Amino acid sequence: MMEAAMDKNSFPKWFYELPMQVQHALQYREQNPYRNVQYISHLSPDEIREALLHPELNALRLYADPNDKEETEKEVLALLRHIAWETDTAVYTQLPEQLNHYKFVRHYGNKAMVVHWDYQTRMIYQSIAEFKNSHIDKFIAHWNPKTGQWERRPLVEVWLKDPRTPKYDSVEFLPGVEHEIDHPGILNSWRGWPCNTAYVDYSDNEPEACRLFLNHMYDNLCGGDADVYTYLLGWMADALINPHRTSEVAIVLRGAQGSGKTFWANRFMSLFTPHTLTLDKPNQVTGNFNKHLEDKCVVFADEAFFAGNHQHAATLKTLITSDEIFIEPKGVDGYMAKKLFRVIIASNDEHVIRAEIDDRRYLVLDVDAGAHNQDGAYFKAIAEEWDNGGKQALFHWLRGNSWKENIELGLWDVRKRPQTRALQRQKDLSLPETQAIIHQMLHDGELPELYSTKPDTDYVFVSTRLLAQRHRLKPKDETALGKDIRLLTDQNTESVRVYLGEGYNRKQYRGFWLPSLKVCRERWEDFLRRSVDWPDDVSSWSVEEDRIETPPF
Template sequence: MWENHDDVLAQVQSLGLRVDSLQVNSAKPVRCYVEGGGREKRGWYWLTDFRLPRQAGGEGLYIVGSFGYWQGNDHNKYKVKLNRKGPALTDADKKAIAERHRENARRAKAEREAEIKRAARRAANAWRHYTPEGTSDYLERKRVGAHGVRFAPNGSGTIAIPAMDAPGRVFCLQVIRGKNRGGKLEKQYWPKGAEIAGKWFQIGSPTAGGICLVVEGFATGATLHEATGLPVAVAFAANNLQPVAVELRRAYRGARILVCADDDYIQKCRACKQPTLVDSTVCEHCDEPHGQVNPGITAARAAAVAVSGAWVAPTFPGDRERKKLTDFNDLYHFPDGGLASVRVQVEEAIQRAGWQSVAGGATGAGNPQRGAGGRRAAQSVMSVDDAVERFLPLDDGTGKFVFDTWTRKIAHKDQMLALLPADSKLADVKRHPTWIHRGAYYLDEVGFDPSGKDAAVRLNTWKGWAMEPKQGNCETILAMLEYLCSAEENSQEVYDWLICWMAYPLQNPGAKMSSAVIMHGPQGTGKSAVFQALAQIYGDYSTVLNQRGLEDKFNQDWVESKLFLLAEEVVTRQEMWHIKNELKELVTGDWVRVRPMHMTAYRQRNQINIAYLSNEGQPLPIENDDRRHLVVWTPPQLKEEWYDELWLEIENGGVPALYNYLLNVNLEGWHPKKRPPMTQSKRDLIQLSKPSEDRFLDEWTAGELDHPIGPCGSKHLYTAYQRWCRANGVRFPRESNQFLGRLKKLNGWSSAPKYIYEDLHYAGSPRKQRMVIPPPEVLEKARKAKPADETLQVWLTDCFFAFQRSLEEPGPD
């Protein structure tokens, strides 16, 4: 039935997807098993058919579409290669196929959103039918309380734990059944198709600026809450720790996130499949690299970095004897462990992070913090006098906002009113003499001014640096940075410039660099570790940005009062072009627009300095005349011992030591507009970023194509460009009007009607023909300039037909 069924089946099978036949025109992607992928259906394909011309004439039915396999959050997508020998696809065919792909994607997105909504409705309905009282084998075994979970009404011992968002909407249930199936406890996420990413179960109540613990499992979370009194978010799985931490930080402004990791210290060796300790890179059974990491600690560390938080894993007071003892509930049950050990280890982690916490569940929101001015104790009720002293009215035309002098932030008027005594009203505030006579401030007089030099800022949200510089050892961090620059020919110049770029904003708070850093290269080289250390120095004035954050219409969490932005894999190849100008404006623009949720948008002076990190060969586009970016391609990763030493240094005071080092860098002759040095990596990235028409013209005028260099017919040149695009895998060539329009804008090029003869006999009257004529310097170099003894018409005619003949030879396809 399909002309290319066997070929497509072979492509799908070659990727490791276990399929014997194909389902075509399915309503949604088809899931399948993958070789070595375990019992989960990680593979997928989504195919449709399309009528296309055959070589022998007529039309045939061909399969088009895509396939891949899920690995974490990556769907590893591959498009079906259409191996046809028929006539070339027309532009209409290509557009129709592309539209089919887009329609499938739209339909899949809509179906997934509808599936999530249906699952959420079912989960919420089931949750309402569970009861708040009951017994559970699981809770008894773990020796923890229910803390808000519910019980099956039939008394079976089954409990349900809802996965919710910040407003408390239920999206999914984790169902933990009583003992059955051979005495095993069974866990299940219900219903099928539910969304759990970025959703959590809350034990206790987080607060803005307070400490919140994030854990994988419910028993771990209940243990930690009972031991410390702190609020806990249960993320259900290691790969959900970071999404949950990010959502918590978004929902509870300034919340300090401590991720409490599972210590998955034993994993199966990928070579021999035997369980082995992962603290060494070599399997203890087969002496081969085991290829594993500690997933619990790896996920916790990444989550903590994403929200400028901290992480801690349990330390067991004795030999675990290779048993599956990994979390804080296991520490609770461990000999010589207990709740006291749990509490002590968490409190030590909080102290290492420089946060304050008190017994009984206080979050530290009201305790003094490091930095300028300290912090006053939080209040549940304030007198009208105290509230008037604390809050300042803002004149923005609405009367809805005030300035909180304690937190140094814009606040909604309702936040002030919520603190007043029960019998007080807004009218009591407005009648207060201080409120009347002190006056108000305009919204644009509120600003973030670390330098203290902006006369327009009367209410400054800057609170000083959180970190204190300390004498110490940061040699490994600096050595790693030097190694990351070592692949460039001018590596010493690059390293010296980069050190100054990092040091200047720390020595001059609020300084805006007119440049950004792009560091890309192989995975695991250490670039994230170095720049995340820099982000820790900035504390709350830095943020780690991802693609979702960049495209979110509400940007307050990563724009307001920020000085350093670490963008890790923000821009993928498919997405980079449409946000190119936004990124450019972030690097050099004087202002950024802050758009909070439920508040009026306002602008703030742009003081954000940006470093982009990527494992891609082309992380984002660079223009030919770019002066904004330092581009560095990192060398391969070093031996494991290097990175062990790096992490140990970071964990043992390396970051405050790096801060101290950067504060003492000699910046004589350096300034914020200092242009970054040119690197070979930047030249390569510029070349990769060129549009297809520019790269074609470069190759043509360099003599790398089988077409003569010189004047030619515009249609002939566009035909040559189309062939070049097919040969070089350019998926979306420019249309002819765009191609010629771009050509005419290039210096010295022209595309205009000229008079040429009908043939090489030069007989008859010349006719008009639109010709493309390269610049004089190109013609001179190619020795194609018009000879002095020839007329213009004869010369153009010769060139026209010479180029036409080159197209008659077999093309690049």
């Protein structure tokens, strides 16, 4: 009936695009253009003008005399301004909804800042000026008690001064802390656990829901070594139970592509989402701005560092062992912050890290999935298990009572990490050049081309210069080589001069008398403070025949 009564030729096209209820309201509702104009605020200014002047839209009928063109135009302009006001102005009865997720921080470094989290849960910070500029087109109706009128004020200006605006003294990363009441005045950048923490696992047994993932750890990461496997599980559990403290041991994964290094690291990091970071370039750590490191529980360096680079080695040492880290955000003075993240390193290279003689920072694992290297179906099955309850099962088990007791009672200790063969290999590769030369000589049992022996003994004479020349060592490094060779000699032995060569080529060389290869290896191991996996088929110096000692010149 209503549609039948409506003359379709008497209204413009935009009118029929309105909902039927709105069409009816504009025709029959009581005259009040300032209230009813909200129904058409989405139209263009020309269409709004047409609606206000339409004789059959009673709800929008102007108060001005339609015959007075000047007064009519004034009222039309007033209503157009009113619509503009309503469009970009919120009525101030509560905090503007569009700013509810922003927080004001009085001291962020050396400046006051406004912070919020984006859709990727990254903390975004802006200076007050930047925040005002980003909302320069937003206004609010603000009551002025002096004039007794509503005034149009910049939204940010009112929001900053409002007592209901969330204000904090500082920002800190407090992982595992869920309630602000425990730390009043501190804005916690921790966004919570990705899994439900209400459930507590009291079982000592490994959960079957993540059996494939645990098998991958045991077989491929830990090489079937139960001690290494238990330590790695404890390292993971400690990270989940004590996210508020760092670890002095990093996990190093070395192995071929497709062996499951990154596969394991990514799934472990997903237990801390969004507080994880994957690095693939050194400048993400060594660069000028490193704000991205502050609110992380796990940092994964995937092919990000080169063991031969001394700066990279120093950076890694700081990342792993320091309790604090210097944070330098853009546009803000740098400041010291707690370093809480654990470090995982992965590489396909043989030499991954610079491991010192007394290294205590790394658990190095040679990762090898054997026949399953680059086996898509094998890893797909593990991924499906993980996505269908495996992740939650491992999360609850590692945070459960069994691991909590092991860590609290000292049954698992981060300092008692297994000395893997992979770590020993990294130490061998990290030896200084002169020590690497000696290590190779002891490994192969090979002497320089010219040497001498003592009759009826196992002693051999090794010339420092000839050994240096054999390995193309720079002359300036011969002194260091001599000091390292002396580690193999009898106590307080000094270098001596011995004639080597024959005929016109016979001349003196300075060097040392070394005992049997077995004794030298034992002394070298004492210096390295570890055992070395020497080859079984080389047990003595490789000499062609006895060479009679020639007395010093």
